[in-house]
Amino acid sequence: MELQLEAVTKNYKSKQVLKRISLTMGAGVYGLLGPNGAGKTTLIRILADVLRPTNGRVLYDGKDIHTVGDEYRAKIGYLPQDVSFYGDFTGRDYLEYSAALKGMEKAHAKKRIEELARSVGLWDDLKRKCAAYSGGMQRRLGIAQALLDDPEILILDEPTSGLDPYERIKFRNIISAYAKDRLVLLSTHIVSDVEHIAAQIMMMEYGDIQHIHTGGEYVQMMEGRVWLAEMPAEQLMDYQNRAVISNVRAKDGRMEVRIISDAQPAPDVVQAVPTLEDAYLYLFNYLPGKAGR
Ligand SMILES: Nc1ncnc2c1ncn2[C@@H]1O[C@H](COP(=O)(O)OP(=O)(O)OP(=O)(O)O)[C@@H](O)[C@H]1O
Ligand SMILES: [Mg+2]
Structure with missing residues (x-):
């Protein structure tokens, strides 16, 4: 069929x-x-x-x-x-x-x-x-x-x-x-x-x-493009303006942030295991400031 x-x-x-x-x-x-x-x-x-x-x-x-x-x-x-x-x-x-x-x-x-x-x-x-x-x-x-x-x-x-x-x-x-x-x-x-x-x-x-x-x-396409970073809440704003943030979780008074980015966004971030949801955000380019989003 x-x-x-x-x-x-x-x-x-x-x-x-x-x-x-x-x-x-x-x-x-x-x-x-x-x-x-x-x-x-x-x-x-x-x-x-x-x-x-x-x-x-x-x-x-x-x-x-x-x-x-x-x-x-x-x-x-x-x-x-x-x-x-x-x-x-x-x-x-x-x-x-x-x-x-x-x-x-x-x-x-x-x-x-x-x-x-x-x-x-x-x-x-x-x-x-x-x-x-x-x-x-x-x-x-x-x-x-x-x-x-x-x-x-x-x-x-x-x-x-x-x-x-x-x-x-x-x-x-x-x-x-x-x-x-x-x-x-x-x-x-x-x-x-x-x-x-x-x-x-x-x-x-x-x-x-x-x-x-x-x-x-x-x-697989997302391997090496998903990162985890810990940061104080104030720093999150800065990331939100230049990267795709797929998740934010409060952890011991700081923020654990999941970032989608082709390049390593900062020296102290670690790679995360990617998911299909990351691919969705990446491919539809949910970048900050994109028209209509
Ligand atoms: N009967 C209609 N007359 C005019 N425009 C229409 C009509 N039906 C759908 N559209 C337009 O076609 C486009 C696609 O709509 P559609 O309903 O197929 O999207 P969708 O992907 O199913 O969205 P959603 O996730 O919201 O269900 C939209 O811009 C919508 O406004
Ligand atoms: Mg529909």
Whole structure:
């Protein structure tokens, strides 16, 4: 199975929000990271076939998804970034209704709903109205909906927003197990959501996918660029004006500061073990004073 973007462009009026994106994805987990407004949701909506590109095509096994049509949509599970729940639907009603829309056979749907409600931790809440669920519970209901029909392609737009750490870990495990021979694409702002489960991590900014690497490759790229320094609080201001500070922790009346810098920023700093989050800050160039940040 292969999903391919061929010079996909999206314009809103005169504004270009996707810039000729070309990309080929096979089975596995793909993580999509990038700042607000990068174009992640736009790209995801095009892949989910709810939005048409202005130019370019999306190919599923070599065929344009618009030609494949319903048959393509039947292969995908999609969680939009914003789902609103309203009315009197209980969690179970919502999942049964979604299963019916997907054309699932009733007994099979019932079994899947039970399995998924248990795995996303909503089994005890299925009888409650989903409009009254907490934000994290609604997100988990949406994840269950996307997985109902065992889609070959699973597309999730910020699936973990609002999930507590335990549910976030459970989610990662569900996705890892699920992705064996399927394609999972998920966008997130939480770097750790994809750090350990994504085979490929895409970093997107200004409507363009600027980097695609494994988590290990990003970390390797940061070797020798992450530093730890201890300093009095007054000195921190000076660093903030000329380097990327990835973390600050108070320690025995002084500050322990994590600094991202190509060159050793001061003689008394030590090298730190880099993380994917460091790579994110480095590649998106979160330098002090950068416009719009
Ligand atoms: N319907 C629309 N009409 C006009 N502009 C739009 C529309 N939808 C999105 N945009 C613009 O396209 C750009 C990309 O938006 P998009 O929602 O894809 O970003 P994102 O990476 O998903 O951001 P976030 O992390 O905040 O979810 C933004 O500048 C946004 O304002
Ligand atoms: Mg978005």
